[in-house]
Amino acid sequence: MTVTAHSGAYDTEDNTLFSVKEIVRHQKNIQIIELDLTFRPDGFPVMLHAENAKITEGESFEEALLYIAENSDLSINIDLKNFNPEFLPAVNELIKKYDMLGRVFFTGVSYDKADTVKSSCPDIRFYINHLTPLFTQKAINDFIEKIIEKQALGTNIHYGIASKKLSDSLHEKGLLLSVWTVNDKKTADKLKKICVDNITSRNPDIII
Template sequence: MKVIGHRGAMGLAPENTLLSFRKALELGVDGVEFDVQNIDGNLLVFHDDTLERTTNGSGLLLDHSIDYLRSLDAGQGEKIPFLHDVIELIDIDTFINIELKGLRTASLVMELVKLLDKDRYKKENFIISSYLYSELFLVRQLDPDIQIGVIADELPDVALSFARDVNAYSFHPSLSLVSKELVEQVHEEGMLLYVHTVNDPDNIAKVKAMGVDGIFTDYPDRVRQG
């Protein structure tokens, strides 16, 4: 079962920062997950629509320039990183789950993946995931082979139908949706099931027993210990 650091190791370091990703790597995760948003053609690794929760800035993310956003403190002196900085940090034995958080991210992400050093980064190192069906549909149009992950917090049948349509590699239901029956259904479709976001030791044990293929977690150390 894969251990996937959610926004790095956000329970242990400021989320979606290089510090958080380094912490996840130190803990021996199999993969890291993070969010990307398009700011004037630049891909920043950031989750929220607004700045207050995770930085010393304020207002809507999309209302600000890239220079202003990069000047902010994202926790413990860390900056909001560019996507290419995060990818450069990740070692080749760790897969990278890029969640398309904002609109107009698909083409920029796929362009970057295409430009990466093929000796270091293989296509199978990446999963491109999202709640945004339109973005994932575009990803599949741009690349018939890239691994796609479909995220679902509700209506699993609808999400699974879309996952089938885009030939998804993996299905990412929330903890509240996952069941042994869903795991079996996803496996019958030929996909892997990675559940999000699981932090409590009892829930970690519970989903392990259901046969999930991986766990997104804020605390990778807890999954390793379980």
């Protein structure tokens, strides 16, 4: 199981280079760092939890990427907030530029955005997001078929809709179950028991 430091973990401001540096400083307890990604109107990629950034909003995604590449072994969960097919290919090229293809993946990708992501960033794997509970085995099986259809790594969901049945069904197909955002040890321990593959937290040290 991996642990992901949510953007703004360790009581830092979300989506800032300072936060990235602080998370890297704690990297012995985590394997993955999350960055939110969107674009300014001119296509400049920035870290921001919003679909669009104003011309002066957001800190440079490239600066964060470079810092992580040079100062850690962490993988990066890029939580996509904008799916503009004119802008996304530049992200693919940046990740190749810093030799990070094996350490980067996307989340925030709904089923209907998967094809855009695949065509714009063909070198980067991704998880399918899902927001509603899957109560029956049929619902789980139908969802898994969609994940396989889009050639995704698995699913990234709110921890409240994770279940042992979902976890087992995904694993039977070689798929992964990632959950967000868990900030207390009791919940983390419950999720470990159902064998989730990743837990995202603002307090990663509680997951150990």
